[in-house]
Amino acid sequence: MSKRSTKSSTVLRTLFREYYTRAELLLPPDFQLREFAFQLFGSSTYVRHKSFISESELRSYLVQHTPLHAYFSAARYLDPTRTSMEEKGRIGTDLVFDIDADHIPGCEEEAVTYYLCPECGAAYTEPVDKCQHCGAKPIKQVFIPEKCIQRAAHQALLLVDVIREDLGHKNMTITFSGHRGFHIHVMLPDDVAKMGSEARREILQYLLGEGVLLEDLVVTHVKRRRRIYVRPPPRIVEGGWRRRIAKYLASHLRVRDIALFVEGRPHTIDPSRLVAHAEAINKLIEEAVYAMRIYVDEKVLLDLSRLVRMPGSLNGKAGLLVKPLSPNELQDFVLDESLSPFAGLTLRVRARISIGPLEVLGEVVRLRRGELMKIDGARGVFLALKGLVEVVEVD
Numbered sequence: 135m136s137k138r139s140t141k142s143s144t145v146l147r148t149l150f151r152e153y154y155t156r157a158e159l160l161l162p163p164d165f166q167l168r169e170f171a172f173q174l175f176g177s178s179t180y181v182r183h184k185s186f187i188s189e190s191e192l193r194s195y196l197v198q199h200t201p202l203h204a205y206f207s208a209a210r211y212l213d214p215t216r217t218s219m220e221e222k223g224r225i226g227t228d229l230v231f232d233i234d235a236d237h238i239p240g241c242e243e244e245a246v247t248y249y250l251c252p253e254c255g256a257a258y259t260e261p262v263d264k265c266q267h268c269g270a271k272p273i274k275q276v277f278i279p280e281k282c283i284q285r286a287a288h289q290a291l292l293l294v295d296v297i298r299e300d301l302g303h304k305n306m307t308i309t310f311s312g313h314r315g316f317h318i319h320v321m322l323p324d325d326v327a328k329m330g331s332e333a334r335r336e337i338l339q340y341l342l343g344e345g346v347l348l349e350d351l352v353v354t355h356v357k358r359r360r361r362i363y364v365r366p367p368p369r370i371v372e373g374g375w376r377r378r379i380a381k382y383l384a385s386h387l388r389v390r391d392i393a394l395f396v397e398g399r400p401h402t403i404d405p406s407r408l409v410a411h412a413e414a415i416n417k418l419i420e421e422a423v424y425a426m427r428i429y430v431d432e433k434v435l436l437d438l439s440r441l442v443r444m445p446g447s448l449n450g451k452a453g454l455l456v457k458p459l460s461p462n463e464l465q466d467f468v469l470d471e472s473l474s475p476f477a478g479l480t481l482r483v484r485a486r487i488s489i490g491p492l493e494v495l496g497e498v499v500r501l502r503r504g505e506l507m508k509i510d511g512a513r514g515v516f517l518a519l520k521g522l523v524e525v526v527e528v529d
């Protein structure tokens with residue numbers, strides 16, 4: 135690493151340390167039974183098997199060691215400090231869902247990918263093994279359009295509904311990941327937390343709507359002896375996917391009496407009304423089967439010893455808060471500088487590459503290699519952690 139970027143890393147670390155002296159951490163009530171893990175500045179490996187008996191002990195650690203990333207385990211252990219799984223003695227594992235904007239269908243194609251040389255700052259738009267200028271190995275950086283993060287927020291909202299209504303769990307923490315996704319940590323009682331990966335896979339299949347068949351859902355009818363027998367559309371008073379599809383219908387159907395019927399208000403409806411609008415209803419049902427699918431990270435859900443980002447910590451990929459959100463805040467989520475504890479600062483930075491226009495926290499940024507510029511703390515830290523600028527000093 136060059137001298138300049140070491141200086142930049144020192145400034146970033148100081149900013150992180152100051153943040154941790156006043157950070158509002160949100161820990162599970164049983165955090166003493168969890169393994170903590172950290173990735174420190176300038177290190178590619180994790181410090182693992184830590185445990186803390188009090189929040190103040192944890193805070194001292196965060197201030198003293200100032201990690202780039204901080205996690206605790208989704209599992210509870212008899213002794214979280216032991217290094218082998220057998221010796222740790224797993225009591226059970228919570229449910230952890232990770233919705234990342236770059237895993238949502240349609241968003242992968244819209245992402246902008248750069249390969250940046252960490253030594254000389256050259257930027258490539260195609261994958262390269264070696265920098266053509268200095269021979270170093272370029273690092274892949276993916277930039278996701280912010281509308282994809284909105285889509286991820288919408289998916290997280292759908293998931294909160296499923297966790298509450300279909301899985302029956304109320305005790306959960308929803309967080310913005312501090313980068314481009316959302317995490318939902320469902321605290322499970324010990325008996326439920328013992329469920330293995332196979333049961334967790336069934337949840338995954340349920341979220342993806344595997345086995346949900348369109349022909350079982352659509353409105354159909356038969357005529358016998360001048361009477362019409364209709365199979366009605368799904369209604370909100372039903373359970374599972376039928377309930378979820380009915381929710382979609384209720385908010386998209388333009389035919390008022392049928393929308394009310396789907397919502398469960400009137401108990402009956404004239405069958406001829408359903409037959410008359412069957413085509414429109416069935417088109418919406420088909421849409422709903424796709425729109426209500428939820429795409430979570432499979433590895434995260436199935437892994438019984440997974441680590442969860444600590445709510446209130448900083449995500450070292452972007453310098454944003456791992457921020458707890460209520461369902462209402464999730465609904466109104468906007469990716470902007472308010473997610474950074476450094477928003478009030480001004481930084482002097484030097485661009486390492488020429489790049490742009492690039493959307494950074496809701497504003498368009500252009501960089502010219504070697505140019506010194508002043509930038510607000512939120513975007514400055516974001517760009518520095520992405521390797522696009524070096525921080526010269528805090529103004």
Ligand SMILES: [Zn+2]
Binds near residue numbers: 255256
């Ligand atoms: Zn290079």
